[in-house]
Amino acid sequence: MDILFTGLLLGGTYALIALGLNLQYGMARVINLANGETLVAGGFGAYWFFTAQQVPPLLTVFLVAPLAFALNWLIYVVVLRPLVKRAKSRGRIEVDMILTTFGLSFVAVGLMLALFGGDYFSYSYLARPITLIGETYALNRVTAFLGAALLCVALWLWLYHSRTGMSVRAISVSPESAGLVGIDVPRLAALAFALGGAITAMGGALVSMFLTLDASTGVIFTLKALIIVIMGGVGDIRGTIVAALLLGVLETFVATVIDPGLTLASAYLLFILILLLRPQGLFGRSRT
């Protein structure tokens, strides 16, 4: 029971991070391997504002978001769009995107190492126990989960109940047809990419409340988010959330029952099962 709830709490924050990636990969069609670095940068922001300025992380979330939005928008327009324009084939774009976002991720890690050093950073915020239905949990985990859940709901409302949200979903289904019905595809793809970055950074600020991060942990989060997105189905919001909760529970189970060092192994177990049984994602229909 304890494992289930702790796992769900962790899964909730994973869901937010993976939604950020899904906006970039599913909607803007950029497989962003520098996603984890955006997260770590968001965490750094929360850490710095809290220790130096005494700004609580819950407020920082709203400071980090516009910064990450602007930065990711710039990256999309300046760095990534030219690749799409020059490419001759879909396969070439994919390889170029992978290499470029890898490059960006290493540059980001290098810059963060230079600015903040290679130490782990953590701070103590709301680190007191809270009792819910007879079990005790860390208040910061619960708060992070609530924050993530709130943002997920907001994102869902925007995607499914606003005109822009609908257009973004349209470019995810078919960029060509979306263009035909008068949707400005390049502008919306940039918007989806930037928004994905902002959401990931917010997730990072929330995660930093209860996890210890350092400059080079980003890649682990990128991997987990990618596995969640693939498991849930690329571009599928509902699938992403279910997959994230599943991963959170499994990871907590493995960490408490077997060994805390095997968290990535548990993610890989899910990944292999999905690849072998349902490569189209949990709720995906098979595409030919």
Next chain:
Amino acid sequence: MTRPEVQSLSIGTVLFALAACLPFLSDAYLLSIGVTIAMYTVLATSWALFSGPTHYISLATAAFFGLGAYTTALGIEHLPYWLLLPIAGVLGAVLAALVGLATLRLSGVYFVIFTLGLAELVRQIITWGQNMSGTKGLYVLTAITEEHIYWQLTALAALVFLTGWLIARSRLGFAVRILGDDEEVARHVGIHTARVKVLLFMVPGAVAAITGAMLAPRYVYIEPAIAFTPMLSFQVVIMALLGGTGRLWGPIVGVIPFTFLWEAISGTFPNQTTLLLGLAFLAIVYLLPNGFTGLLEAARSRLKGAPA
């Protein structure tokens, strides 16, 4: 064999014979750089054998390398060293086949993601196994010197080049070239694309594992953090792409300058190696999409095209 083939084969033999003479200069620094270059030549060339024609970016090199290093570390007490190298090769090929079977039927993105975490996955499992059995690191104490490692690697490099050359002449190589150009077409002319990709991926898997097994005596002390450095995978990708994967000898053109650059940067600014990796990736995409060999070839065809 045609005349150009005999020609390139004999040039290759002479070059390898020259390279094998490096230890006779008895310069410790040159030899240590030589071992590094030979190691990356083996890794990058075998990487390009698979990733060049298929365009699947493999980041699994560190996983295979670590697996090989652990084969030596665990087996050196029980088996003769010369037996461990083929065992490492088989293990590497098996791991590659498993990874390939799980991912190579699907699009390239799944493959990249899977191989990205593979080294970390194997590292976690080995660390866990060590915690269970209560051991920490392992000592590899042998009489093998730096010269021996260098000669072994040079021989392995020759073997890789020969394999690459033979594959290019075989039915497998022909199938891979079609597959790389257009997978749809390959499937329609009756090529079993997944099987071809898995078979080909086993080559770098085996080679990287053997390389790891050969280098274990150099490290003396083996622990997961040393054997599975994720940087290795990325360095190999950069070197191979920097040189260019269109030619068998392409990667070596990237290996040599990048090794010197890496040595210089990690000597003077040890904290900036990550930044260097990142900038190298960006440089490859924006400035050298076909590597140094691509540049050379473009220059040559321009010369030929221009009226003399």
